[in-house]
Amino acid sequence: MYKTWKGVQPYLLATPQTLVFLLFLIFPILMIGLVSFWEFNGYTMVPGFTLSNYADVFTEVSLRTYLNTFKYVVLVWFFCLAIAFPVSYFLAFHIQNQKLQIILFLICTVPFWTSNIIRMISWIPVLGKEGLINSLLLNLNLVEQPVEWLLYSDFAVVLGMVHLYNFFMIAPIFNSMMRIDRNLITAAEDMGASGFQILKEVILPLTAPGIAIGSIFVVTLVMGEFITVRLMGGGQSASVGKLIQTQIGSLQYPLAAANAVVLLIVTLFLVAGILRVVDIRKEL
Amino acid sequence: MNSSVSASEAQPTATAKLQQELASQAVGVTLRAVTKKYGSFTAVENISLDIPAGSYTCLLGPSGCGKTTTLRMIAGHEDITSGELLIGDRRVNDLPPTQRNTAMMFQNYALFPHKTVWENVEFGLKMRNLPKAERIQRVDEILEIVGLTKFAQRKPAKLSGGQQQRAALARALVTRPQVLLLDEPLSALDENLRVRTRSELRKLQKQFGMTFIQVTHGQDEAFALSDQIVVMDHGRIDQIGTPEQIFQMPASRFVARFVGDNNIFVGKISDVLQGNQYAILRLDVDGIGSFLCRGQAADLGMTAACCVRSDSMTMTPYPPTDPTLPNQLTARVVAIEFTGYVTRVSLMVEATGAELTYKVRSHDWIANPVQEGQLVTLSWTTENCVFLSH
Numbered sequence: 001m002y003k004t005w006k007g008v009q010p011y012l013l014a015t016p017q018t019l020v021f022l023l024f025l026i027f028p029i030l031m032i033g034l035v036s037f038w039e040f041n042g043y044t045m046v047p048g049f050t051l052s053n054y055a056d057v058f059t060e061v062s063l064r065t066y067l068n069t070f071k072y073v074v075l076v077w078f079f080c081l082a083i084a085f086p087v088s089y090f091l092a093f094h095i096q097n098q099k100l101q102i103i104l105f106l107i108c109t110v111p112f113w114t115s116n117i118i119r120m121i122s123w124i125p126v127l128g129k130e131g132l133i134n135s136l137l138l139n140l141n142l143v144e145q146p147v148e149w150l151l152y153s154d155f156a157v158v159l160g161m162v163h164l165y166n167f168f169m170i171a172p173i174f175n176s177m178m179r180i181d182r183n184l185i186t187a188a189e190d191m192g193a194s195g196f197q198i199l200k201e202v203i204l205p206l207t208a209p210g211i212a213i214g215s216i217f218v219v220t221l222v223m224g225e226f227i228t229v230r231l232m233g234g235g236q237s238a239s240v241g242k243l244i245q246t247q248i249g250s251l252q253y254p255l256a257a258a259n260a261v262v263l264l265i266v267t268l269f270l271v272a273g274i275l276r277v278v279d280i281r282k283e284l
Numbered sequence: 285m286n287s288s289v290s291a292s293e294a295q296p297t298a299t300a301k302l303q304q305e306l307a308s309q310a311v312g313v314t315l316r317a318v319t320k321k322y323g324s325f326t327a328v329e330n331i332s333l334d335i336p337a338g339s340y341t342c343l344l345g346p347s348g349c350g351k352t353t354t355l356r357m358i359a360g361h362e363d364i365t366s367g368e369l370l371i372g373d374r375r376v377n378d379l380p381p382t383q384r385n386t387a388m389m390f391q392n393y394a395l396f397p398h399k400t401v402w403e404n405v406e407f408g409l410k411m412r413n414l415p416k417a418e419r420i421q422r423v424d425e426i427l428e429i430v431g432l433t434k435f436a437q438r439k440p441a442k443l444s445g446g447q448q449q450r451a452a453l454a455r456a457l458v459t460r461p462q463v464l465l466l467d468e469p470l471s472a473l474d475e476n477l478r479v480r481t482r483s484e485l486r487k488l489q490k491q492f493g494m495t496f497i498q499v500t501h502g503q504d505e506a507f508a509l510s511d512q513i514v515v516m517d518h519g520r521i522d523q524i525g526t527p528e529q530i531f532q533m534p535a536s537r538f539v540a541r542f543v544g545d546n547n548i549f550v551g552k553i554s555d556v557l558q559g560n561q562y563a564i565l566r567l568d569v570d571g572i573g574s575f576l577c578r579g580q581a582a583d584l585g586m587t588a589a590c591c592v593r594s595d596s597m598t599m600t601p602y603p604p605t606d607p608t609l610p611n612q613l614t615a616r617v618v619a620i621e622f623t624g625y626v627t628r629v630s631l632m633v634e635a636t637g638a639e640l641t642y643k644v645r646s647h648d649w650i651a652n653p654v655q656e657g658q659l660v661t662l663s664w665t666t667e668n669c670v671f672l673s674h
Contacts, residue, residue: 183394186361191408191459192382201407205398 029264036257045253053258062243062259066266069239071154072229073222073270076161080218081211083162084169088210089203092177093185108170111163120160120231127151127159152234160232165221169214176210177203212278216271223267299429299491302460307493311372311385311462312337313358318367320353320519327353329519330367335512337372340489340496342506345516346542351499352467354516358497359388359465371463382412387461391468393452395440401451402427402436408459422458430454445473449481453488464489466498470505482508503543507531515539532593536674540591547597547640548672549575550589553582565590565671566610571635573613579671589672594641596668599629602659612663615640617656622646631660 039048056062087108095101111119126132127150134146149155180203188198226241233242240263247256313335320328328350335341343351356362358369360381369377376384387408395404402423409419427433430450440448449469456464469485470478486509489496500506506513507527515523515530515538523535534540540548551569558564562578567590569575577590604612615631618639627649629642642662654660 181392181394183390183392184396187388187390187394187396188407188411190359190361190381190386190388191455192411193407194411197411202396 032257032260035254036261038254038257040252040254043251045251050254053254054262056255057258057262065238065240065243068237069223069241072157072161072225072239073219075158076165076222077215077218079158079162080166080169080214083166084173084214085207085211088170088174088177088207091174092180105174108167112167116164116227117231119163120228123156123160123163123232124151127156151232152236154233154237156232157229157237160228161222161225164228165218168217168221169211172210172213172217173207174210176207180206208278209280212274212280215274219270219274220267223263223270302425302429302457303492305460306457307338309460309462310338310493310495312339312495313463313497314368314370315354315358316368316370318354318357318369319365320350320357320362321365327519328357331516331519331521333514333521333524335495335497337495338493339511340486340509341498341512341514342510343497343499343514343516344501344503344506344542346501349516350519351501351514351516353519355388355465355467355497355499358384358463359386360384361388385462386465387456387459387463388465388467389452389456389469392472393440393448395448395451395455397440400437400439401432401443401454404440404451405455405458408455412459426454426458429457446477446481449473453485457492461494463495463497466496468499468501470500478505485509515542517542533670534591534672537589537591537672540670540672545594545641545643546591547594548589548591549638550587551575553584553586553588556581556584559666564666567671572633572638574610575669576610576666577669577671578666579673582671582673590669591672592664592669594628595626595643597642597662597664599642599644599654600661600663601654602661604661604663609663611666611669612661614659614661617654617658617660620654620656629654631662 035045036053037049037051039046039050039052091101091104095104124131128134129146129148129151131151133150134143137143137147184202184206185198188202193201224241225239226245229237229239229242230245240259244256244259244263247253247259313333315331315333317330317332318328319326319330331350331354343354345351353362357364358371360376360379364377368375371384371386381388395401396407399407405423405426406419409422414422424433424436427436430453432447432450432454435443435447435451440451443451449472452469466485470481473481482505485496489509496509498509500509507530510527513523513525513527513530514521517538523530523539525533525535530539530543534543534546537548540546549567549569549572551567551572553565554568554574555566556563557566559578563581565577565579565582565588567575567577567588575590579590582588602614604614613633615633617629618632619630621628621630623646625646626643627646629644629649631640631642632638633640640662
């Protein structure tokens with residue numbers, strides 16, 4: 001009796017989580033996969049099997065949207081890394097006081113105390129035509145007309161997303177850097193490495209897993225983005241996420257589902273690509 | 285089989301060449317009134333020290349005594365607050381680590397985990413921008429000497445503790461330093477391996493004739509390795525001497541206690557005599573006795589101490605044959621501990637409660653045992669009773 005219980009126990013313990021996964025992750029994905037082959041008659045979807053939804057995904061307009069999404073991914077990833085690496089480096093190696101280190105790291109999380117949408121909306125009074133920056137520029141007579149590209153532009157979208165997702169890059173990089181044995185740096189100095197060489201030969205390779213994990217976060221989040229694109233891009237900017245949302249809005253579920261399937265596959269390829277370059281196992 | 289044969293044939297020549305090169309360039313290290321302060325805290329206070337070229341010197345002391353700080357100052361990883369540091373005859377106070385011609389071996393080795401053994405060893409040469417061909421030749425050579433050729437392509441995590449230690453040693457030696465600085469190089473190894481690696485280190489140092497400066501908190505390690513031991517406490521040097529000198533003639537109560545197995549008595553100097561080679565002082569210890577000890581001239585009436593090694597006393601049954609003789613006391617056996625080769629006997633002087641240790645070869649003890657609770661007389665010669673000035 002006891003023996004059977006012992007054998008069954010682990011499966012019982014894993015059951016709730018398995019059910020949640022099956023019901024809320026696997027099942028919806030299977031449904032989306034199924035619906036992506038259904039037909040659309042103009043106002044509702046009809047069960048069936050057609051590849052026309054996928055044919056639509058590979059039209060020029062839709063491909064351009066994918067390219068635009070990649071552009072956001074690359075830009076946001078680049079700026080997140082460019083900001084997160086020095087910030088983490090500063091926190092990990094220049095702040096000697098552990099208490100201060102923790103406090104400063106927590107300060108990085110402050111933006112998460114409000115919702116994404118509020119954080120995005122709060123950019124509008126800063127970047128808008130009559131916003132803070134434009135009034136400043138006008139008052140200083142640096143420009144004659146308000147700068148238009150500050151808001152409702154690719155610039156605004158990238159800015160918003162970098163703001164939103166930067167911390168997802170800082171946290172894993174900081175974590176990786178904190179694990180680096182300080183003696184390794186002293187040893188490198190002892191062997192004549194310059195500051196730049198220490199960065200290149202010791203800190204960067206040992207931080208690579210953190211960079212990879214941060215990159216996976218940022219890439220997957222940006223790939224599916226639509227709120228920031230909508231709020232900060234106005235009507236001007238497009239992304240696959242926003243495209244899917246628009247299609248859902250016009251009840252074209254099969255088309256939206258086909259797009260979602262393609263987006264999922266593309267994102268998985270990107271993640272696989274990152275994992276191929278960097279071995280993150282030792283970080284987990 | 286073939287490869288191992290050719291390796292052992294090549295080894296002597298590679299070793300001989302490197303040996304010649306390293307021995308010819310070994311230099312000494314001199315510290316003159318060196319002080320290190322962190323804000324108001326003084327980590328190292330006014331130490332002066334001469335480390336001869338080609339010697340093995342151990343900085344010995346408990347944690348926080350300033351030994352590691354001293355080593356790091358020599359390496360150039362800590363600034364010197366005041367005083368002078370000379371390597372050879374060059375003043376190196378303001379030179380960065382690489383220009384001091386020292387190499388450091390770290391506690392836990394600090395091998396780069398993402399690089400192979402070969403790349404780890406190559407690192408210092410690469411940073412010095414040596415041509416690739418020379419790097420390959422030198423790395424291969426040193427790996428052969430430490431016997432890691434077969435493991436060159438492994439990452440440090442895939443090596444045993446002893447192999448990691450040898451990889452760290454190879455990495456330190458490959459740049460041909462004039463002085464090798466070792467920070468507790470054996471502390472990460474288990475007891476058996478530590479003893480074995482200890483003798484390997486000593487052999488290597490002798491073979492290459494290099495100047496080795498090592499930090500350690502173990503007196504066994506210091507005794508086994510050193511030509512010269514520097515005992516440090518609270519940022520100061522308590523004693524500098526050969527292992528034999530430190531063992532037989534500790535200079536202070538701290539050294540006597542740190543080296544271990546010393547019975548220390550504190551009393552007043554009541555007489556100073558001149559012996560043949562040294563002054564003989566009479567120390568009156570309240571309630572225990574009057575002891576004659578060897579030392580240097582000191583003031584009458586001064587409070588001072590002397591120590592007797594627990595293995596240089598003689599135990600005889602109570603009462604003593606001649607109670608008027610100096611250098612004897614009466615104590616009761618409290619506990620007997622058999623530890624193999626040696627038996628340790630704990631005793632107490634009943635009048636004062638002072639605790640003593642007596643050590644005897646187990647062989648002799650078994651032939652002539654004493655029961656717990658018995659009164660005994662302990663005596664020793666003036667030769668074995670050392671005066672401690674502070």
